Amino acid sequence: MSLLSVRGLTVDFPSGVRAVDGLDLDVEAGRVLGVVGESGSGKSVTSLAVLGLLRNARVSGEIRFAGQDLLSLGPKAMRALRGDRMAMVFQDPLSCLNPYYPVAFQIAEAYRAHRRASRKAAHALAVSMLERVGIPEARRRARSYPHEFSGGMRQRVMIAMALCLEPDLLVADEPTTALDVTVQAQVLDLLRDLRERSGTAIMLITHDMGVVAGLADDVVVMHGGKRVEAGPVREVFHSPVTAYTRGLLDCVPRVDGPLPHRLPTVEVP
Amino acid sequence: MSLLETTDLVKRYPVRHRLTRRRIGEVSAVDGVDLAVDRGETLGLVGESGCGKSTVGRLLTRLDTPTSGTVRFDGRDIGPLREDELRPVRRDLQIVFQDPFSSLNPRHTVRQLLSAPFRYQGLEPTEPVEDLLKRVGLKPEHASRYPHEFSGGQAQRIGIARALALRPRLVLCDEPVSALDVSVQAQILNLLRDLQDELGLSYVFIAHDLGAVRQVSTRVAVMYLGVVVESADRDALFGRAAHPYTHALLSAVPVPNPDVERGRERIVLRGDPPSPLNPPSGCRFRTRCPKAADVCAVERPVLREIAPGHRVACHFPEERTP
Numbered sequence: 001m002s003l004l005s006v007r008g009l010t011v012d013f014p015s016g017v018r019a020v021d022g023l024d025l026d027v028e029a030g031r032v033l034g035v036v037g038e039s040g041s042g043k044s045v046t047s048l049a050v051l052g053l054l055r056n057a058r059v060s061g062e063i064r065f066a067g068q069d070l071l072s073l074g075p076k077a078m079r080a081l082r083g084d085r086m087a088m089v090f091q092d093p094l095s096c097l098n099p100y101y102p103v104a105f106q107i108a109e110a111y112r113a114h115r116r117a118s119r120k121a122a123h124a125l126a127v128s129m130l131e132r133v134g135i136p137e138a139r140r141r142a143r144s145y146p147h148e149f150s151g152g153m154r155q156r157v158m159i160a161m162a163l164c165l166e167p168d169l170l171v172a173d174e175p176t177t178a179l180d181v182t183v184q185a186q187v188l189d190l191l192r193d194l195r196e197r198s199g200t201a202i203m204l205i206t207h208d209m210g211v212v213a214g215l216a217d218d219v220v221v222m223h224g225g226k227r228v229e230a231g232p233v234r235e236v237f238h239s240p241v242t243a244y245t246r247g248l249l250d251c252v253p254r255v256d257g258p259l260p261h262r263l264p265t266v267e268v269p
Numbered sequence: 270m271s272l273l274e275t276t277d278l279v280k281r282y283p284v285r286h287r288l289t290r291r292r293i294g295e296v297s298a299v300d301g302v303d304l305a306v307d308r309g310e311t312l313g314l315v316g317e318s319g320c321g322k323s324t325v326g327r328l329l330t331r332l333d334t335p336t337s338g339t340v341r342f343d344g345r346d347i348g349p350l351r352e353d354e355l356r357p358v359r360r361d362l363q364i365v366f367q368d369p370f371s372s373l374n375p376r377h378t379v380r381q382l383l384s385a386p387f388r389y390q391g392l393e394p395t396e397p398v399e400d401l402l403k404r405v406g407l408k409p410e411h412a413s414r415y416p417h418e419f420s421g422g423q424a425q426r427i428g429i430a431r432a433l434a435l436r437p438r439l440v441l442c443d444e445p446v447s448a449l450d451v452s453v454q455a456q457i458l459n460l461l462r463d464l465q466d467e468l469g470l471s472y473v474f475i476a477h478d479l480g481a482v483r484q485v486s487t488r489v490a491v492m493y494l495g496v497v498v499e500s501a502d503r504d505a506l507f508g509r510a511a512h513p514y515t516h517a518l519l520s521a522v523p524v525p526n527p528d529v530e531r532g533r534e535r536i537v538l539r540g541d542p543p544s545p546l547n548p549p550s551g552c553r554f555r556t557r558c559p560k561a562a563d564v565c566a567v568e569r570p571v572l573r574e575i576a577p578g579h580r581v582a583c584h585f586p587e588e589r590t591p
Contacts (some may be wrong), residue, residue, distance in 0.1 A: 038452060039450050050437055104486065150541040159531065180318055181477065182317065182517055182518065182521045182537075184523075185521035188523070189537055190536075207451065208523060209451075209525035211523045213523060213524065214530040237527050238527060247453065251454070251526055252480060253454075253478075253481050254524060255480050255483055255507060259484070263459055263484065266452035
């Protein structure tokens with residue numbers, strides 16, 4: 001049985017927009033599912049629906065996480081689950097961190113929201129998490145504030161916070177999009193490494209086919225709120241079934257391989 | 270002679286105290302840059318945030334005045350020109366910006382936007398707005414609409430049409446596709462290529478996306494912390510990169526192929542680019558360079574030619590394929 005199983009997910013906003021339309025997807029335990037699509041494809045709304053973070057939207061269908069039906073859970077039960085069994089990392093770490101508190105304090109706070117621990121023990125755990133995500137001089141940096149970190153380091157802090165409770169599922173929504181390419185490589189390395197060591201499953205939302213190719217085991221391609229194509233990453237990348245997926249793969253200008261005079265363009269389904 | 274040429278271009282900005290506004294130092298955004306763009310060619314300028322590539326763009330188009338060094342356009346130093354002397358130069362030197370919506374006045378119709386360049390220059394329109402729209406793949410009836418009625422890709426086409434209105438010889442494109450979806454990026458890159466073939470334009474194409482730079486450029490310069498570390502013809506740069514930073518950049522770009530992605534050797538740089546407020550001594554890349562040695566901290570490497578047209582600023586350039 002899948003760790004996360006989404007069936008017929010439909011999200012309607014009061015404006016009349018149907019952002020997600022009958023979506024099916026599965027995240028297997030310990031595996032990485034890449035959810036890729038262009039803006040407006042519904043990929044981020046899907047991640048918010050899974051996390052129970054959509055307000056003012058009608059969410060229907062079925063979201064099962066470790067056998068539990070998430071859509072029938074109340075806000076309190078969702079809150080207990082979120083951060084603990086399923087955690088999240090978003091695109092812009094600065095807007096997710098409180099500017100008034102040192103980073104280790106915020107990690108410890110997240111930990112203590114779900115587990116009984118003394119402040120001291122939680123702080124020690126936060127420092128060890130910061131070390132684990134590769135923050136140099138973690139003990140000293142633990143007392144720094146978010147603005148004292150670079151974008152890549154802030155994203156590491158967010159990942160440390162997300163992983164401090166050893167969740168079963170990490171939802172990462174465009175985790176490297178705001179980062180420079182050399183820093184993106186560092187964060188992708190970190191995610192690869194953490195996933196190997198901790199066995200956390202990752203639902204990776206991105207527009208970047210290259211990021212999916214490097215990190216995901218399985219992939220779901222979305223367009224207009226619907227699933228266009230899904231399967232193991234090698235299969236989908238090497239022999240895509242739909243013209244849309246083919247187009248998305250071919251239209252990206254690459255740093256390797258043959259150089260076309262004009263780029264192929266995408267056929268919209 | 271090149272159409273556009275810079276010699277030892279330098280731009281320093283004062284750093285002021287937060288409250289007293291007293292000058293407490295300066296930041297070298299651009300620190301001695303030599304570039305050349307020939308007629309009909311595209312110079313790609315690539316680097317990570319804060320490397321000074323956009324500042325170079327602003328200096329090339331005289332949106333900003335260089336601290337020292339020269340910018341020669343068609344043989345003439347445009348650095349010291351006054352605003353009224355610059356105006357005729359700007360007919361030949363146009364810009365396409367990153368965010369099409371913030372560079373288009375929301376209260377103006379497309380017709381007003383596209384006739385503005387003629388108005389500012391005091392010229393009679395030489396090309397009907399409808400023809401300009403057709404040239405960039407839009408429809409004549411779009412002329413009466415406002416920017417918000419367009420998608421990002423369409424709005425960028427309007428930005429391009431405006432840049433082309435005066436029939437410039439060189440167009441500076443500063444991250445022209447980075448705000449767009451990949452499928453739209455491809456269309457805009459193709460459009461830029463078609464317009465170049467048709468009108469014989471020269472481009473300076475500033476971007477952080479190496480794939481896009483490779484797609485449109487004939488020559489490429491890689492910047493790091495205010496200096497050019499390597500410049501070469503496109504194929505030489507992407508095939509035989511010699512600077513360790515260029516190597517690291519190329520190996521860091523995710524490629525949409527799982528087998529390539531998992532199999533290849535990756536050079537992951539440690540840390541972040543240092544602050545341009547306090548750049549490292551000697552070679553500016555040495556703090557993150559896997560090959561750094563003692564000499565790198567002492568002696569700043571100069572850009573020297575290692576093959577015809579291929580210049581690199583490194584004490585230990587490499588010869589291998591990425």
